[in-house]
Amino acid sequence: MRSLKNFNVFNKKVLVRCDFDIPIDEKGNILDDFKIRQSLPTIQYLITRKANITLISHLGNPDGKVGVKLKLDKIAKKLREYLDFPVAKADDCVGPEVEKYINTMDENSILLLENTKFHSEEIDGDVSFAEKFSFLFEIFINNDFADCHTFYATIAGIPQYLTSGAGLFLQEEIDNLNKIINDPLKPLVVIIGGEPNEEKLNFIDEICKIASWVIVGALIKEELARKEMLFKNQDKIIYPVGFTDSFDIDGSVLEIFKEKISLAKTIFWYGSMGKIEQEKYSKGTLFIAKMIAESGAFSIIGGEKLIKLLTGQGLISNFSFITSGGEATLLYLSGEKLPGLVALE
Structure with a gap:
């Protein structure tokens, strides 16, 4: 399994699967941003190497339906605070507007796509849904170990179409857990x-x-x-x-x-x-x-x-x-x- 550091990401369009499935209250306010902080080293690594960065994740279990509380806007805001870097937020994770933004973005900004579980195809592990991302990116990095046990389209489907590897935190998880079993x-x-x-x-x-x-x-x-x-x-x-x-x-x-x-x-x-x-x-x-x-x-x-x-x-x-x-x-x-x-x- 290759990891992020095995790739030359300079000026490459990189899609990063993150774990932003964090605790929130009834109004969608963030209660604990631990998982957001875990994602930062991977994102910062890509920033310093001038990659074109797009982030993707789910939040909660909306069962394929859009829910205001489960939108990722507050996560985008938290990322801006931690990274001190522009983070744009898309209104969806697929579609013409998303494609337009990705095709025109440069290394001076990050795009966070909307909650993938607003689409039932994600939950069903529909590889045709995963294929939609393959036309937009050159490299896929999975940094979401917590969801690797589930065949979500953006977890296990995208690597069928894109050159893929492990993010820094996912690799760290595996390396440390191996110290228990090996x-x-x-x-x-x-x-x-x-x-x-x-x-x-x-x-x-x-x-x-x-x-x-x-x-x-x-x-x-x-x-x-x-x-x-x-x-x-x-x-x-x-x-x-x-x-x-x-x-x-x-x-x-x-x-x-x-x-x-x-x-x-x-x-x-x-x-x-x-x-x-x-x-x-x-x-x-x-x-x-x-x-x-x-x-x-x-x-x-x-x-x-x-x-x-x-x-x-x-x-x-x-x-x-x-x-x-x-x-x-x-x-x-x-x-x-x-x-x-x-x-x-």
Whole structure:
């Protein structure tokens, strides 16, 4: 898989798939611009090399219908603030007006196309929709790891028609996640919390093959008991024994977790260990965060709520890498082939 730095982008028309699917309020105001900031190094790299830059992304799930709240105007404004560079905003992502703008733009501006999910063809993975972009650009760069597990037209379809590669953040995601699954420094401790779902349970079963220990939260423990589910490497699973309140984890349980974390050389943590939306239930999660910082291990953290909490507490910089991949991260670490990555091969 080629990356952005393998291309000569000078004066080339480059389409960059970004992950601007960020938290917003009922009026469409941005609540957290973390993903926008993750996109900046790729965009800045292209600016310094005089590329003609067009950005594309989706926001929310409008199901193929235009919704005012899900327009990308406020994201364009935020990009202007961070880049200190002109960023124009199109009213659509395809069509004559978009084509006209792209064919006349130069290296002194950036164009942000409108929400791709305003078109049902994007959601359906319609390659004829993807083909519409191939006539306008010379290079496609995918910087959206979080959506690589889904066959969206602008994720997995466009590389069928354009010379393509990975953006700087997508490449960084892969490089860091590979440190978990490709001969990691041992002991490898995996911590998985939050609400249980099929992806998490499958991930636990797969990661147990290489992990030294897998620590699970109370909600996942309850789900496993309900399903009477056992893993292939059951002896590696560490549960919050004797603890029934799923809102947080207490001192005795934390001491058990602390012992394993202190021995770790590599740590992957995804999902909180309590109902951290309420401050009184965040103590266990914050305790674990501090233990990881003290361990000195290579550490990766993921999960939107968990990242938000630790950012607010000033603890996020203690981690080696922050993955924003969500479900894509768990699937990648489980050994699944992600359509967006396969398309770049």
